[in-house]
Amino acid sequence: MSATLRLPTADARSRPLLTAELVDGTEPGSNAIVPDRVIRVWLFGILSRFTTERPLILHLPATATFGEAIDTLAHRLGGQFAELVLQEPRKTFSHCRIFADGKHVENLNEAFERTTSASNIEMILVMAAEGG
Amino acid sequence: MNIIESDVTRATADDTWLKSSCSLCYGTCSILAHRVDGVVIKVEGNPDSAVGKGRLCGKGVGGLMTHYDPHRLRVPLHRTNPRKGFNEDPGWKQISWDEALDEIAAHLRRIRAEDPRKLVVQRTTTVTASRAPSQAFVAAFGTPNFSTAGGGLHCGNGAHVISGVMHASWSVVPDFEYCNYAIYFGASKGHAAGHASCSNMGKAADARFRGMKMVVVDPFCNFAAAKATEWVPLRVGTDAALALAMCNVMVNELKIYDTPYLQAKTNAPYLIGPDQLYIRDPKTQAPLVWDQESGTARPFTAVPSARMALRGSFTVNGVVGRPAFALLGEHLKKYTPERTEEITTVPAANIRRLAGEFAREARVGSTIVIDGVTLPYRPVAAIAFRGSQGHMNSVYNFLAVDLLNQLVGAADVVGSCLGFNPTCYGHPDTKLPYYVPKADADGLMVTGMWMGYHYPYPTNKPRMPSKQLGLQDVFTMGMTSPFLNSTDQEMLWEKFDVPYRPEMLINYGANLLMSIGNKDVVAESLLKYKFIVSFDLFLTETSVLADIVLPDCSYLQSVDSRSNFPFIFSLPAGLGEWCWPIRQAVVPPDGEQRRYADVLLELADRAGFRADLNAAYNATYDLQSPFRLEGDRKYSFDEICDADLRSHFGQERGLDWFKQHGLIKWPKKPEEVYWRPFVDVRVPIYWEFLKPLGEQIAAITEPRGLKIPRHYYQPLPDWIGCPSHACDAPGFDFYAFYYRDIIHTNSFTMENPWLDEAARLDPFSYTIAMNRASAEKRGLKHGALVWVETEKRRKVKGRLAVTEGIHPEGLGIAALAGHWGDGMPIAKGKGVFFNELLEVDWEHSSPVNLNLDLCVKVRVTAVETGQ
Numbered sequence: 001m002s003a004t005l006r007l008p009t010a011d012a013r014s015r016p017l018l019t020a021e022l023v024d025g026t027e028p029g030s031n032a033i034v035p036d037r038v039i040r041v042w043l044f045g046i047l048s049r050f051t052t053e054r055p056l057i058l059h060l061p062a063t064a065t066f067g068e069a070i071d072t073l074a075h076r077l078g079g080q081f082a083e084l085v086l087q088e089p090r091k092t093f094s095h096c097r098i099f100a101d102g103k104h105v106e107n108l109n110e111a112f113e114r115t116t117s118a119s120n121i122e123m124i125l126v127m128a129a130e131g132g
Numbered sequence: 133m134n135i136i137e138s139d140v141t142r143a144t145a146d147d148t149w150l151k152s153s154c155s156l157c158y159g160t161c162s163i164l165a166h167r168v169d170g171v172v173i174k175v176e177g178n179p180d181s182a183v184g185k186g187r188l189c190g191k192g193v194g195g196l197m198t199h200y201d202p203h204r205l206r207v208p209l210h211r212t213n214p215r216k217g218f219n220e221d222p223g224w225k226q227i228s229w230d231e232a233l234d235e236i237a238a239h240l241r242r243i244r245a246e247d248p249r250k251l252v253v254q255r256t257t258t259v260t261a262s263r264a265p266s267q268a269f270v271a272a273f274g275t276p277n278f279s280t281a282g283g284g285l286h287c288g289n290g291a292h293v294i295s296g297v298m299h300a301s302w303s304v305v306p307d308f309e310y311c312n313y314a315i316y317f318g319a320s321k322g323h324a325a326g327h328a329s330c331s332n333m334g335k336a337a338d339a340r341f342r343g344m345k346m347v348v349v350d351p352f353c354n355f356a357a358a359k360a361t362e363w364v365p366l367r368v369g370t371d372a373a374l375a376l377a378m379c380n381v382m383v384n385e386l387k388i389y390d391t392p393y394l395q396a397k398t399n400a401p402y403l404i405g406p407d408q409l410y411i412r413d414p415k416t417q418a419p420l421v422w423d424q425e426s427g428t429a430r431p432f433t434a435v436p437s438a439r440m441a442l443r444g445s446f447t448v449n450g451v452v453g454r455p456a457f458a459l460l461g462e463h464l465k466k467y468t469p470e471r472t473e474e475i476t477t478v479p480a481a482n483i484r485r486l487a488g489e490f491a492r493e494a495r496v497g498s499t500i501v502i503d504g505v506t507l508p509y510r511p512v513a514a515i516a517f518r519g520s521q522g523h524m525n526s527v528y529n530f531l532a533v534d535l536l537n538q539l540v541g542a543a544d545v546v547g548s549c550l551g552f553n554p555t556c557y558g559h560p561d562t563k564l565p566y567y568v569p570k571a572d573a574d575g576l577m578v579t580g581m582w583m584g585y586h587y588p589y590p591t592n593k594p595r596m597p598s599k600q601l602g603l604q605d606v607f608t609m610g611m612t613s614p615f616l617n618s619t620d621q622e623m624l625w626e627k628f629d630v631p632y633r634p635e636m637l638i639n640y641g642a643n644l645l646m647s648i649g650n651k652d653v654v655a656e657s658l659l660k661y662k663f664i665v666s667f668d669l670f671l672t673e674t675s676v677l678a679d680i681v682l683p684d685c686s687y688l689q690s691v692d693s694r695s696n697f698p699f700i701f702s703l704p705a706g707l708g709e710w711c712w713p714i715r716q717a718v719v720p721p722d723g724e725q726r727r728y729a730d731v732l733l734e735l736a737d738r739a740g741f742r743a744d745l746n747a748a749y750n751a752t753y754d755l756q757s758p759f760r761l762e763g764d765r766k767y768s769f770d771e772i773c774d775a776d777l778r779s780h781f782g783q784e785r786g787l788d789w790f791k792q793h794g795l796i797k798w799p800k801k802p803e804e805v806y807w808r809p810f811v812d813v814r815v816p817i818y819w820e821f822l823k824p825l826g827e828q829i830a831a832i833t834e835p836r837g838l839k840i841p842r843h844y845y846q847p848l849p850d851w852i853g854c855p856s857h858a859c860d861a862p863g864f865d866f867y868a869f870y871y872r873d874i875i876h877t878n879s880f881t882m883e884n885p886w887l888d889e890a891a892r893l894d895p896f897s898y899t900i901a902m903n904r905a906s907a908e909k910r911g912l913k914h915g916a917l918v919w920v921e922t923e924k925r926r927k928v929k930g931r932l933a934v935t936e937g938i939h940p941e942g943l944g945i946a947a948l949a950g951h952w953g954d955g956m957p958i959a960k961g962k963g964v965f966f967n968e969l970l971e972v973d974w975e976h977s978s979p980v981n982l983n984l985d986l987c988v989k990v991r992v993t994a995v996e997t998g999q
Contacts, residue, residue: 044747046248046274054743087593094592095585097751102760124271124747 037062037112041073044124046084050077060112066098067108069121085123098123146170151178151794153695153715155687156191156198157877158260158283159329160695160702162711162795163188163195165688165718172196172688172718177330181795182704182711183696184330191877192330194886198686199719201883203670203957205683206723208232216659216677218651224681229724232680233731237738239636239663240273244739248274252601252616252634252661256641257283258877260702261692261715265729265769266640267584268752272736272744276599277616277634282647282948282967283878284612287518289981290526293609296588298534298815299544300569300579301551302700303327306513308335308344309706310500310547313493313512315347315486316356317371317533318519323355324874326517327552331704345493347486349374349478350519351867352901352944353937355874364486365939368867368987370476371520373851374483375532377472380464381487382539388491390510393541394442394457397808398817399576401440403429403453408823408847410574411453419574422446422455429453432575456818456847460535463848475851477939490514494540502546502707505802508809510540511547518872522986524978527609528849531819535849538817544808550706553699554580555807559710559798564780565697565754569813577813581700586611591821594828597628602982606832608825610982617648617657618972627836639666640728641684645673646879646948646965649972649984650926667728670883671955683725688718690727693773693787694753707805713795714777714787729769737766755779819847822980829979844980855976859989861923866902866943868920868990870966873897873947882949882959891949891962898963899933901944902992907934910992917995920945922969922988929995930964943990 040055048054058072067090074082085096090108092098098105099122100112146169154161154175162181166174175195179186210232212223243250253270255262257280270278280288295301305321305328306314320326322336340346340359348357349364349371357363366374382388394400402419403411410419411429418431422441429448432440442457469480493512500509514536521530534549542548558566567580572590579587586604597605602613603624615621616634625633637658644658645651651673658664658677666678675681692715696702703711721727736745746761749772759779761767767775774787781796790796803810826845833840843852856867875897881887891897900920902912912918914934920943921927928950938944949963969988970976976985 042747044744045271046276048744049248049274083595084599093585094587097585099750102750102755102757104754122747122750124744124751 037064039069039112039121041069042122044122047081047123050081063111065109065111066100066105069112070098070108096123150716150718151180151713152718153687153692153713154184154188154192154195155259155261155715156195156881157325157329158257158702159325159327160260161188161192161330162696162713163192167718170719172199178713178794181713182331182709182797183328183702183713185334187330187334189324189330189333190875190890191881191884191887194884196688197886198669198881198884199688201670203883203955204686204722204725205668205670205681206725207683208724209681211679218655222676222678227680229726232682233734233738236665236680237735240735240739243636244273244741247632249277249599249601249632250635251275251638252277252279252636253638254279254281254616254640254642254644256281256643256878256880258880259641259687261687261690261695262640262728263583264694264752265732268745268748269732269736271751272741272748274744277601279602279616280612281642281644283642285614285648285984286522286986288612289610289978289983290521290530291517292583293588293611293981294521294527294530294534295551296579296582297577298531298538299549299551300554300577300581300700302583302698303517303552304513304515304534304549305332305552305705306339306344306515307511307547307550307706308332308339310509311339311344311511311513312547313345313347313490314339315349315490315512315514315536316360317349317375317514317516317529318521319515319517320356320872320874321515321517323359325355325872327702328704335704335706345489351869351939351942352871354871354896354944357937363937364478364482365942366476366478367939368869368942369523369525369529369854369857370851371516372525372529372532372849373467373472373475374478375514375536376464376467376849376851377469377483378487378490379532379535379539380467381469381484382491382536383461383464385484386488386491388494388496389539390494390496390541391442392438393508394539394817395440396437396814397541397543398538398814399574399820400442400457400460400817401437401455402432402818402820403446403448404456404459404818404820404847405451405453408820410820411448411451414449417573420448420453422453456820460817460848467851477941490536491540494542496540500546502802502806507802507806508541508545509547510542510545512540512542513537513547513549514542515549519869521983522869523854524976524983524985525844525852525854526978526983527844527980528852532849532851535817538815543815545806550805552701552705553703553804555804555811556581556699556710557801557804559781559796561782562780564756565699568807569811571813575814577815581698583698583701589821591825594825594832596832598631601625601630601634603628604982606829607980607982609980610978613982614648614972614977614984615982617644617654618974618977619653619656620973621657624838624974627838634660635662637661637664639664639674639678641668641880643672643674643879645677646951646967649967649970651965651968653972667731671953672879673951673953675955676953682731683723685721685725685727687715689721689725690715691717691729691770691773691787693776693790705805707800707802709797709799711795711797712780714773714790716791727769733767733769742766753779822847826980838974840979844978854985854987856985856987856989859923861989863991864923864989865941866906866990866992867941867987868943868945868966868969869987870945870947876947876949879948879951879959882947882951882962883956885958888958888962895933895935896944897946898930898949899946900930900964901933901935901938901942903938903940903942904934904936906940907932912992912994919993919995920964920969921991921993924971926969926971928964928966928968943992
């Protein structure tokens, strides 16, 4: 069972995040894949509370998938971010909308290079409950 | 008056017909508004549009009386009396828009910095144009607390969820052009109310004239039943029992069902283990079926559907499994017509007859050729809506009715029960909008289009309710929640450690005090807010509790680029045309009235989240490059509408093009309308996911003292009684219910003088309907003033209208009447406020989909002199 979600406070938001120079998703000293894709991530709405950077810069291997990009973000921004976005690993909630260069991303297992040049990723949570 | 194109195009500036959209209900029919010297003198249906086809109901025709109502708000108001309550005069003081927006923006900035979830946004269902701007605003701001007030709570959680799971659509109708036998359970589709109301009115009338038999199952013989071939009165809230008994007769007595459909398009052949779950392939995790040719269990993807067993018992990997259909057949046996007669009061012989008529009229196995395409032909439809689903057991009530369709393959094929346009291949020029249902890993259907992002299937995994005040994080099948206004909200929030409390409410047009339940209960929840802003046409009972009231524009003063999109909401189903109309301003704002969507943009600018709002509009409108909104650039709502239209229909078709033409349309293809044979998806006749969902929810709630009744989470539907069915207190012998009066929309139209006059002429709009024999037995006479009282001592007063056209145990109250505020003087004091009788709490909410129970057991007594 998950713990109660508490959003980052204003203080937490002002803390600097990991620097853009880090190779995300790799351990120091490992056989890191040389990153050759720079991706700017724009977080909107409630997700914008997790960073003061807009855009947030990710360095990922050319073969990376959107799911790996989300994992990297979750690793960087913490469990609360992951709780809002992911209902299980590699599966976002239906109300989490991800756009790569303006195109809606539906399959997180697809590599960037297969769908788009993807220099910009926009992510927003769109909530809606309706009746009538 | 018949309008021809030349009349429209030669119009002069002071004598003009403008093409737009109605907004007197959410049907949003296309209209022509006649403006002379700056005054709208008439509103008619637009014959060029598929939405209404030139027809307009009484509400639509009377719309200009709402627009020109002298009691409309014209200036922003600020309360001067800090005390709030029913007996407190707010001490309204006129303020400037700058003052109002500055104060609201200051609250928004503070809350967004602290915790954006403290903002709650509620909107009325009446004005569909408020949906997308509200949705974008809450996403940009960062609050998940967005609701559709009573309109959503009372009719959304069952009908729309199950329509989504079974038909990939918001709602269902008969395929009026080809249907020969329609049975309605508490629905009035095609009778001047609801989705695509005017279009469906014409279609239903034509169908009846053609000879379609229409059977209406309803405690009250009103709008639909009065035009039906047969009215079947039943005890309030027992629809599921009747539908399941009919299914039983079809499967176990008549043995009429559509085997190929069940094999190919449902999970009927999936093998179910003793744990009530699918038996899965150990390697792929795919559900297994029994291959009758090889005599082995194999993944459903590996067996031609015709070879899948629907009956029998098979040992697989050491466990005994049975096809879901076999379990359904066994399950149905307990709903004998005789036992069901005791539950519903419908005679057993009638149940057998109705089941036989439905099954035989389905013509299982037949096909028809339309436009050169050979299609399955099943000219029967079982339809449910607000009446049958307005109960705690709404999931099963609705599912049981739809099983009738599924058994004979009458789902989204010619003549059958149709979803509203679940598949669209887009405009020929742009291929937009494009959506088709798709299958999940279990082969079950995921809707291709939805009104928001709370998809009906697959359900999200239940979690601690730390996001939404309505607790939809844990009750993931619930769309609209009663807990924003319930008696026990604080207790529930404490139980679940919800880490914040609501502080600010933005209300768009909803009269929450009237639309949800008992007014004292709702008022208590509203008084907890530190700050309430209300956008209104009139000062309502609810806006009297606000801190700031903003004067809204009417539909004749507003713009909307998508007044009938998504197509799953209110575009007519069946063959015909795709049609995307707009709403345009026919007259300017009066006084200081401003459009809601523009005010939200201004607030985002002042509170510093315009970039977020632009991004949210990109997502909400699915804007494509180069029409996506950029960065924090300031766009007007007209510009956003222009981007929406160009993005969907090409550079040359922007807002100005649409203002001239009113709409764009193109022909539907048979394979779009009758999509089911062309899309490889299945629907669940056996809701296997319900049981684990219930266990997951119970694992969260039960350690916190909230018991989950497991009989609501069984994979096969049952009839479960409401609290009213368990009430046996002496004297409490009527099941009170309310029904949609086609003259009115929610509580809003009661102020319209034409509609008020019509309602006063109607014998039932402002009265309490009781069966004549039941009244006589109690010595009550037509016109008598009576108290209607619940066990909890909630009570309302009204005049009786006695009639043979209501079930002897039913007590029918129309619409949402009984206004008491001074801001809507025509509405004040008219009719009966049914919702006053309703409890709003966990005990009266479905533990599956949070549906509020809308029937209540009551005592009826004559009002004594002087009371």
